[in-house]
Amino acid sequence: MINISDLQTPCLLLELRKLNANLDRMAQRVDALGVRLRPHAKTAKSIDVLDRALGSGTGGITVSTLREAEYFLDHGITDILYAVAIAPAKLATAADLMRRGADLKILVESAETARIVSTEGRRAGLRYKAFVEIDSDGHRAGVRPASAELLEVADALDGVGAELSGVLTHAGSSYHCDDTAEIARIAASEREAVVRSAEFLRQAGHSCPEISLGSTPTITFASDLAGVTEARVGVYMFQDLVMAGLGVCAVEDIALSVLATIIGHRRDTGAPIIDAGWMALSRDRGTSMQKIDQGYGIVCDELGAVLPDMIVVAANQEHGIVGRRDGGMIDPSLFPVGKRLRILPNHACATAAAHDAFHVVGPDGTVEAAWPRCRGW
The missing domain is CATH 3.20.20.10 (Alanine racemase)
Known part of the structure; x- marks a missing residue:
């Protein structure tokens, strides 16, 4: 058994407990209808x-x-x-x-x-x-x-x-x-x-x-x-942030995330730079039209706990910029190089499309399996 700290980043994580809960909820809903x-x-x-x-x-x-x-x-x-x-x-x-x-x-x-x-x-x-x-x-x-x-x-x-x-x-x-x-x-x-x-x-x-x-x-x-x-x-x-913005689910129900590593900091704001840009997160900005704009995704710690008011504010092909919602300064010592973060996606379909497999993780960060995904048309 390996831990998420052993995974190369960026990669796609799937929390099995949340997946199963989402599946059960919809099965019951459809049956009731x-x-x-x-x-x-x-x-x-x-x-x-x-x-x-x-x-x-x-x-x-x-x-x-x-x-x-x-x-x-x-x-x-x-x-x-x-x-x-x-x-x-x-x-x-x-x-x-x-x-x-x-x-x-x-x-x-x-x-x-x-x-x-x-x-x-x-x-x-x-x-x-x-x-x-x-x-x-x-x-x-x-x-x-x-x-x-x-x-x-x-x-x-x-x-x-x-x-x-x-x-x-x-x-x-x-x-x-x-x-x-x-x-x-x-x-x-x-x-x-x-x-x-x-x-x-x-x-x-x-x-x-x-x-x-x-x-x-x-x-x-x-x-x-x-x-x-x-x-x-x-x-x-x-589930994803667009669904959460519509009231379909809670942020806590989102089973999918992208694991990323801090590789540097912006000199002007101290903002962490991660190795997950739009190639890993997608360019989807579906929440930009909603009441709460989640940037390119909500930022969580390595185990999936949401970091309050932290989002990916910008994305290049292989670089993501983490920032505060209010645009304020960030103490880089709180986000050292090498630290792992998870990013919750705006649109699960678009984010998952970039990845070959789901890394199935438990609540303690253990990697229980790798489930391949098919790709192409």
């Missing part, structure tokens, strides 16, 4: 994490890349929803995954793509299972709920090379709310958009068995998911 949990693997990218998220069940997962789909199929998970609109050039990879045993669902958001998917499915002798993406909040992508455009997309899935498996949405605007009441309103709108779209398609003669939605904020604060079949959530496993 009466829907199926389809955890999103985009942050974890690790079978060790997803096995725990799925628990004793054999349910499906959500992925954001076909590389993730390949990785999890290699580890025995077959029920996979690829929740990014399919690029035509990726259909060959999707077909290969299906021939290897994946129950793969893909996503389309236009009649043009749906026609390509149907044509390529017929050519390959396969029937692609396709969800249609619904734009429930004008946030990013998808077709308007219960619209002529939606019906055109569904009609283009010809039933031979591709079939309509359901509708899907992600209320990304929930990440920009000012309070939990607003998140609850968005959650209600998210549900209404996909349920109404499914009913619209059924009335037009289409089978629409699955109604899929989710984000960690909306599932946390939804009061009613009637008509919905599954919830897709991912960052809940780890």
